[in-house]
Amino acid sequence: MTNNGSGDNERPGLELPTFPPVIFGVPVLAGVAVHLLLWDAGIFGGVLGVLIGVVLVLVGLGLIAWSFVTMRAYGEHPEPGHPTKTLVESGPFRRTRNPIYVGFLLIAVGLAVAFNALAVLIAAFVGAVALRVLVIRREEAYLTRVFGEAYTGYMSQTRRWL
DSSP: OEEOOOOGGGSOOOOOSSOHHHHHHHHHHHHHHHHHHTOOOOSOOHHHHHHHHHHHHHHHHHHHHHHHHHHHHTTOOSSTTSOOOEEOOSGGGGTBSOHHHHHHHHHHHHHHHHTTOHHHHHHHHHHHHHHIIIIIHHHHHHHHHHHTHHHHHHHHHSBSOO
């Protein structure tokens, strides 16, 4: 954990085109529509697919919850629009710089597998690309400005995804 000592009023939060769940969710919802209306190709069906999907969804939800708890323990807000005071490097942030986004991806992939929906699986990865382009690049630039070498060091030691 690194604290830069600045107050909330001294630095604006990160500005994004919209809320990250929306950026990720729109392609996934489009994938659901494609699956239901145009292309119902499957991944693999049956009870095994449902079980694997449920496990992935639960792991994704757990990862997001763990991330929120860890951020709150350091006085940080999980919404990227809030100014960042502390670089959190513990909990799930030891393994990935973006555990909440990994959680989104696990949930979407889990739903795709559970419902045997290839279009949703493809759309989940489109959503991940959208997050990378519209959110993660901006977050990384913002955190580099705020924390400098502490953040670039963290980036060099911790993967973006997994």
